[in-house]
Amino acid sequence: MLDPRLIRSELEQTAAKLASRGFTLDTAAVEALEARRKDVQVRTQDLQAERNTRSKSIGKAKAAGEDIAPLMAEVGKLGDALKAAEQELGEIQAEMEAIMLGVPNLPHDSVPVGKSEEDNVEIRRWGEQISFDFETKDHVDVGEGLGQLDFDTAAKITGSRFAVMSGGIARMHRALTQFMLDLHTTEHGYTETYVPYMVNRDSLRGTGQLPKFAEDLFKLEGEQNYYLIPTAEVPVTNIVRDVIVEADYMPRKYVCHTPCFRSEAGSYGRDTRGMIRQHQFEKVELVQVVRAEDSYQALEDLTGHAETVLQRLGLPYRVMALCTGDMGFSSAKTYDLEVWLPSQNCYREISSCSNFEDFQARRLQARWRNPESGKVELVHTLNGSGLAVGRTLVAILENYQQADGSVKVPEALLPYMGGLTVINKA
RNA sequence: GGAGGGGUGGCUGAGCGGUCGAAAGCGGCGGUCUUGAAAACCGUUGAAGGUUUGUAGCCUUCCCAGGGUUCGAAUCCCUGCUCCUCCGCCA
Secondary structure: OOOHHHHHHOHHHHHHHHHOOOOOOOHHHHHHHHHHHHHHHHHHHHHHHHHHHHHHHHHHHHHOOOOOHHHHHHHHOHHHHHHHHHHHHHHHHHHHHHHHHOOOOOOOOOOOOOOOHHHOEEEEEEOOOOOOOOOOOOHHHHHHHOOOEEHHHHHHHOOOOOOEEOHHHHHHHHHHHHHHHHHHHHOOOOEEEOOOOEEOHHHHHHHOOOOOOHHHOOEOOOOOOOEEOOOOHHHHHHHHOOEEEOHHHOOEEEEEEEEEEOOOOOOOOOOOOOOOOOOEEEEEEEEEEEOHHHHHHHHHHHHHHHHHHHHHHOOOEEEEEOOOOOOOOOOOEEEEEEEEEOOOOEEEEEEEEEEOOOHHHHHHOEEEEEOOOOEEEEOEEEEEEEEEHHHHHHHHHHHOEOOOOOEEOOHHHHHHOOOOOEEOOO
């Protein structure tokens, strides 16, 4: 959520910035609503003040043993007007909040302006694009060839966009999460965290998935209205919801491995083959809670932490700065990490690292006590995948495939593979 | 699933329906004292919002959340959430 003061005092500039990311703010409607709000709020508060003073005088008169009947008659008339004003104010505020909850974050000044994916800017590359002197298979053919990756069985068990893994591939999948968790906890200073995989609406509203993106989520039946998490970002970032932390809490760095569940509604034709886009996948997520002045350095650091995973695994990648038109709803700045997939002869997203500034913090009421100012201030939140495990597995199957159909185990994973150095057909 | 008891400011913990935004203690901050520190003493110390040129004043709201009763609710009623204790069940 944006600072409401921007809407009040810098409406046009704010609308212009939002337009750069393809969002149209109805400034006339906002302005009109804001004018009404001002009027009705002042009126309501005046009435409340009057009621309070009169009620107090009744209390005093009663204590003094005076006749309170005339005072009662006077205040009685206030009731209806006050009730009506309060209701109107409540409606206006709800309307304003509904609008504000649907407004995306403002892009940071350093974000390239653009309309779509095409306008994203490559920041750097790492590693050599691999080419094979044999026919390159994609991860589906590699995995199925090994008899350890099975989409048909998954489709029978559940439906499309699921996978069954077994043997060495399943082991490598597990090894990847262990490797990533160990790397981030021991070398990058993150605290390992375990969280619920189902969350309530407040949490989803806090990080920005609700109310706007309900169709991307799996909702559970039952009275509780729980949702399956689409990313660990939701439960982990919500650790600081409704909390005022002390200064020494920050910087706070959490790493968390969870499954993620996404309905992928609206992506019907896309990536239907293989495990690039699944309803269920594992992810190791990095989350940081920092002071405002530190958040852009933190974004660089966090992105670097995710890159380290790819480097250790020897997977070629590039870093993209997303343009204004391609960024997620809550983000002020995002770097995507894209890994090289030889079968597609292109780079595919494997991590997304974002600085949300105070956008999530305002929704979350996540704040800290600044000893210098003595004031309570909003924290800044960031997160990034470090990495998406399923896609990392895909990248390894493709980049480490060998002529005989086997897959070499990357050196960094050897300690986690129980002696397995090559994945062969079972 | 059954029975019972709680949810109050950073923390602990009081609070006959009427100056209660809330006693007291702890903690924090400032000061006195001290060579310095501790102790002691004094003072201070919640958040959100509105009005406003204003970090000045004034006003509103907030004692888990949402309804209700009342001129007036932290205090009474209802619903929900949540925590604790005991019993049952269970990985």
